[in-house]
Amino acid sequence: MKQLLLHVRPDQTTLALLDNDTLSQLFVERAGEEDIVGRVYKGVIKNVVPSLSGMFVDIGIGRNAFLRDRDTLKGAPRTEGASILVQVEKDSTETKGPLVTEKISFAGRYAVALAGSSYIGISKKITDENIRNRLRSAASSLAGEGTGFIVRTAAQGAVEEDFRNDISSLSRTMDIVMRRGAIEKAPALLYRDGDLAVKSVRDYLTGADRLLVDDRATYARLLTLAEEEHISKDKILFYDERESLFHAFHVDDEIRRLFDRVVPLPSGGSLVIDYTEALTVIDVNSGSFKAKGMPHDQLAFLINKDAAREIARQIRLRGIGGMIMVDFIDMEKKEEKEKLLQILRNAVKEDHTKTLVLGMTSLGLVEMTRKRTTKRTWQYYYDPCTACGGTGRILSAKVAADRILEDLENRRRKGPFKTALEIRCPGEVKKVLETGPMKENLEKTAGTDITIIEEPSYSRETYTILSI
Structure with missing residues (x-):
């Protein structure tokens, strides 16, 4: 069963797509930080x-x-x-x-409108020539001047009236945008896409069994939209239970796990996911999995198959974009490497964002790319750490204490201290400064009385040295 859960709060709207109760895709939209992609x-x-x-x-x-x-x-x-x-x-x-x-386009349920074009294309997945000709003829007759169309795969099963309504709507949108573009003074916003609630109905409801929404005003708005889009309103349900929507379907727990560096696999192996500015690296580990009597190649292939499917899911849920390098467990057989690549390619087909599996390098690393459009998911839930600056590491207390001592030495070289000193620093650093040889070095370097005061609000790299 495929279902959509739309969780609406004043400051944030979240859409979760569940496939047989497993979180498959996640979209987040914050108030005041709407996605500008498509504008x-x-x-x-x-x-x-x-x-x-x-x-x-x-x-x-x-x-x-x-x-x-x-x-x-x-x-x-x-x-x-x-x-x-x-x-x-x-x-x-x-x-x-x-x-x-400059290549402006608008996507509908059954087609994509192209500005400045007269091209009418049909999805290659529609193979019946009679259907292709019918759809091409209908799109051509409704296309506005200077607007082309690419007819999507979903159109082959669409009701004729719904298909024509979709094409007409896209043509009108394109015409309005181009007319506004001719008269508005730059810079100006000419078009913005619908919010996440609108997208849940327009883009995702067709392939789902139902949509549950936990906000009554949004529910009413979605029913009106469904009627306008000729979508069955019976699929849209208002969720009004004691238990919160995401808690009832265990989505909260799955979201929390999205921020873990290590992802366990059903086979007992695991993924380790690390990020850089331009590249995401995923390492596949065999972990604790032990298969008695199973040859290494069979074991590696078993874990790698699990990993390929989970990698496709994780990059969707985490909003990973750009270059992706995957270090699978080494396999010797060429046919198993090819099967693994095909499993990965099939798995990424579920992604609404363009994702390519490019192949395997001579070092055995699989290269992938995924179109980067919005933030990574963690950026909606976390701020960069003020203590480590987003590196994932903080200075050790010993090194922080050494820096204070070195600072004192540099100040002393300019002349002796004329008054007693007060050092303010975090508790862990204070403890190091007051222990054994460090305390002796501090007093010897200063040549005057020193008072060390704990400052809980300071990070490890922060301290002050004051005259008293």
Whole structure:
């Protein structure tokens, strides 16, 4: 059974997709921090940078967006100060502004509308020529001027009226955006996608058995939307039980586990997931799994198969994007390596975000890429640690004490201290400073009376030295 759980709170909306009671996908939207991916802006070109093969565009959000040359439309001049219509492909990161494209498109339930095109394409997964011709003819007859379409796989089972309504709606949206783009003064927002509640019905409900929502106002809004989108309202249910929605379906527990570095596998092995700015590394370990009499190759293949399926799930749930390197357990047989890659490719097909399994390197590492659009999931739940600055490590108390001693030595070289001193530092550092040889060195270096005061609010790297 596939079901959607929409958990609505004043500051955050969370959508969980469950497949047979197992968390399959997770989407988070904070109030005031809505996803800008898919938005269309009229921007102003600020800098054309040939060395970066692109240009910076002011779209009015405080940080310039970047437009790559390969994402521009052919034939149009690109000069500083010129206005340009762009759509956001990737949201900002801590160090970069959003990535935008001139190739504007809008996705519906049954088709994707393309700006500045007359192309009508049909999904390759629709193989029946009669159906392909019918859908192509319907899309062509309803397409607005300068709008092309790619018909999605879901269209082959759609009711004719629903398909036509979807195409007409996309054509109207494209027409409105282009008309606004012609009259608005840049920088300006021309189009924003629906919020997470809207997406739950428009993008995900078709493939699910039901949608449970725990907010009455949102429930009423979704019923109206379902009617407008010609979707069965019977699938949308209001959840009003004593136990909270996510607690009742154990989603809270699964979300907490998403932030663990080590992920256990059913076979007894585990995944170890580490992040960098541009790369995510996943290591597959055999762990405590022992198979009596099983050859190493069979054992490795068994654990790797489990790992491949779980890796696809974890990168979806954690919102991992960019380059991904996976170090599977070594296998000797070429056919088993090929089977493993195919298992991984099949597993990532469930992902709504474009994910590619590129192959295995000579070192046995599997290369993957996943389109980075929004934040990683942990960024919605955690702030960077103030003590370690996000590194996952804090300075040892011994080294922190050594730094205080070295600071005293440097100050003493400029001349003797004329008054007694007061050192304020965290409790763990105070303990080291007051122990054995360190205390003797401190007093010898200072050459004056020293009082050490514990300061609980200080991090390990913070201290003050005052004259008293």
